[in-house]
Amino acid sequence: MLFKNIGIIDENFEYRENMYVGTNCHSIVYIDSKPPEDEEAFFETYDGKGKVLMPGFYNAHGHSPMSLLRGIGENLPLQRWLEEKIFPFEDKLYSDAVYWATMLTMAESVRFGIVSTTDMYFHIDDMMKAIVTSGVKTNICRSVVSFGVSPDENDSFREMIEAIRMYYGMEEGRVLVDASAHAEYTNDLATLKAIADAAKEFDVNTHVHLSETRFEHEECIKRHGKTPAEVFLESGMFDQPCTAAHCVWVTESDLDIFREKGVTVASNPVSNMKLSSGMANVPLMYDKGINVAIGTDSVASNNSLNFFEEVKLFALTGKVKTMDPAVMTPQQVLRSATRAGALSQGRNDCGLVKEGFRADLIVVDANVPNMQPCEDMANALIYSADGKDVCLTMCDGRVLYKDGEYTTIDIEKTVFEANKAKQEILKQL
Numbered sequence: 001m002l003f004k005n006i007g008i009i010d011e012n013f014e015y016r017e018n019m020y021v022g023t024n025c026h027s028i029v030y031i032d033s034k035p036p037e038d039e040e041a042f043f044e045t046y047d048g049k050g051k052v053l054m055p056g057f058y059n060a061h062g063h064s065p066m067s068l069l070r071g072i073g074e075n076l077p078l079q080r081w082l083e084e085k086i087f088p089f090e091d092k093l094y095s096d097a098v099y100w101a102t103m104l105t106m107a108e109s110v111r112f113g114i115v116s117t118t119d120m121y122f123h124i125d126d127m128m129k130a131i132v133t134s135g136v137k138t139n140i141c142r143s144v145v146s147f148g149v150s151p152d153e154n155d156s157f158r159e160m161i162e163a164i165r166m167y168y169g170m171e172e173g174r175v176l177v178d179a180s181a182h183a184e185y186t187n188d189l190a191t192l193k194a195i196a197d198a199a200k201e202f203d204v205n206t207h208v209h210l211s212e213t214r215f216e217h218e219e220c221i222k223r224h225g226k227t228p229a230e231v232f233l234e235s236g237m238f239d240q241p242c243t244a245a246h247c248v249w250v251t252e253s254d255l256d257i258f259r260e261k262g263v264t265v266a267s268n269p270v271s272n273m274k275l276s277s278g279m280a281n282v283p284l285m286y287d288k289g290i291n292v293a294i295g296t297d298s299v300a301s302n303n304s305l306n307f308f309e310e311v312k313l314f315a316l317t318g319k320v321k322t323m324d325p326a327v328m329t330p331q332q333v334l335r336s337a338t339r340a341g342a343l344s345q346g347r348n349d350c351g352l353v354k355e356g357f358r359a360d361l362i363v364v365d366a367n368v369p370n371m372q373p374c375e376d377m378a379n380a381l382i383y384s385a386d387g388k389d390v391c392l393t394m395c396d397g398r399v400l401y402k403d404g405e406y407t408t409i410d411i412e413k414t415v416f417e418a419n420k421a422k423q424e425i426l427k428q429l
Contacts, residue, residue: 006048
């Protein structure tokens, strides 16, 4: 495809007007202010007048099947939300329910410009069917919980290993599989070490929840005399590239560990505020040179996957945390939404509008009322744009969504089946 007469967010996250961008197979092959000499070699052209081409979003932390739990357990703190609402519902999940829930999340994701998700859950086989059908990328993991069961007897640990062996590298590398400990508080030290050892054996990334709430953080210190970050460090979980979700209550010494070990923080501002967990100190993380990406968490604690909303709140929480309106540049914020997430997934050739990089791209309509008049496009994308302004989503050079139409998903059937599955589960509660 050849995008012409289109504004772009370039590899430095600066705005450039009236550009030509060509894609071929999986990759970006041409970027210039002039049309290519072999323009006819591109089988399709896209007139980008009034629109902006930018990297697709990389959702650094999600739980895709939880779309069925949208709106369940509103206005509860995390522990009550989990114990009273989430866990009982999840206990009734079944194969088809997980498939259609994941498919619904993939539809919402591409509608809002998300091309890849670092996904933590269970029922991995059913999730994979939906992910492969949808055409998106994923770093998926079966999160392990031990609750006193040894790794040798732990079904979740066995399923994690099976998922790595079965799915890693599928779909020409669109599918990667991480090793995951759900959290410090749901695993004993022996299990954490076993997960870390497995990650090293298979040379895969790791993914954890870390210091999401004050309660979690302080109870860990009572149990071990160490913070969750220190427990994960000693277990070896950070010896492989790790994505640590939330990190709201981390200490400055925890952040020094992240910097030393190359841990990515996946900040989830909407979920953290909705559950009253707090706000991560992203500006301090930036200052320390930590790779900070952005996640949505699940729609059960977020209510939507509107990534532009997430990006705006991410930027605003940094300002409020420091009481400094200039603390985070638009380039830093846009990088966190795109390139930082790609790097956290180990996708080094993704997340930039750059020749030779994967064509994971979205087109945003800038000629809508909420984007006009536009003083500065980078700032407008953060503070004025909305997910519904996305008019095209492309992953690995394949258009998945364009102007209200899905190319890989039957959206009517997906919505119907997901609602049907939710009602069937609610009848059992």
